[in-house]
Amino acid sequence: MTRTVLFAGGGTAGHVFPAIAVAQALQAMDPDLEPVFIGAADRLEARLVPAAGFRLHTIETPSIPRRLSPKLLRVPGALRRSVARCVELAAEEHAVAAVTFGGYVSFPVARAAMRLGLPLVIHEQNAVPGLANRLASRWADRIAVSVPGSADRFRRAERCAVTGNPVRQDIATLDRDSLQVEARERFGLEPDRPTLLVFGGSQGARSLNRAIVASHPRWGDQTLQVLHATGRVTHEATATAWAQAREQGGGPKVKVLDFIESMADAYAAADLVVCRAGATSIAELTALGIPSILVPYPHATADHQTENARALERAGGAIMIRDDDLDADALLAACLPLLREPERRHAMADAARAFGRPDAADNVARLVPTLLDERSAS
Secondary structure, eight states, X not given: OOEEEEEEOOSXXXXXXXXXXXXXXXXXXXXXXXXXXXXXXXXXXXXXHHHTTOEEEXXXXXOOOSSOOGGGGGHHHHHHHHHHHXXXXXXXXXXXXXXXXXXXXXXXXXXXXXXXXXXEEEEEOSSSOOHHHHHHTTTOSEEEESSGGGGGGSTTGGGEEEOOOOOOHHHHTOOHHXXXXXXXXXXXXXXXXXXXXXXXXXXXXXXXXXXXXXXXXXXXXXXXXXXXXOOTTXXXXXXXXXXXXXXXXXXXXXXXXXXXXXXXXXXXXXXXXXXXXOHHHHHHHHHHTOOEEEOOOTTSGGGHHHHHHHHHHHTTSEEEOOGGGXXXXXXXXXXXXXXXXXXHHHHHHHHHXXXXXXXXXXXXXXXXXXXXXXXXXX
């Protein structure tokens, strides 16, 4: 008999992709457990979850203002309605457990699980827990964390398990060595030239774009090519800046895109990556063992990207540059030694790989049948 497990993690790719990865792992582990998602109709999960082959119920999910605002007065009532709807959905689906991954939609699902006495697993992607997970951790049966230091930030640290941060299946199974030449050719790059991948997410990162463009004439005799995803919002301005930089002559070969559809190909092509320090990016880089220069987004909630970057830097798998300190000089100082000294780059790659948890999806998924077995035995 098929049993339903509710999943919630929405709003951003950093919540949705790990949730889908765990749902896939759980289904492979126990085909009698069916992951069913709850999310918002106007968020990323509305497209990604059905595309992954899972059912999705949508609910209204109130956002909580970070500052004092009249909107705060509407939050309690909206939350009560969201929780009530999640209780109804859990009953309709005959749910036996719930797994949440943060984001606004997670709290009403977690609260509904508490009201119904369902086993609850929450997963925290970042080194610093988000608001929804901090609240839900008070009644969660298991708290899955991506890095060991996160456990101390929860009141019930004894319920924490260090699982790693789940990554997409196409990333987890990627064989970079065998696909590198093919991946570079797909982007129109030279097959045997060291490749620097620079990206700032779908919206881009202006500071990263400015620094890499400004560095163009200053790589000296370094044989290099750059694959640069500018972000859709900043693409036009950055493409114009690149055209002006190329007119000066010199510098590495550059492929400029607004957005990279296949990050698996981009990772396969890259020897070194410059990017933000989001939990998903770090999980993917470390699962694949790619050395990186991390520039934390300075306005992230509770500055969690800085903590993410520091954790990997301490492990030897990355170099962190603060956004305020990022310019062409800082970028060159971080990248050139790694590009000129393959041994150093390989050592950083090994450290990144040791930090990574390619089995993270299985680790989180395994918590669900374990809890169900414990409940049935008690």
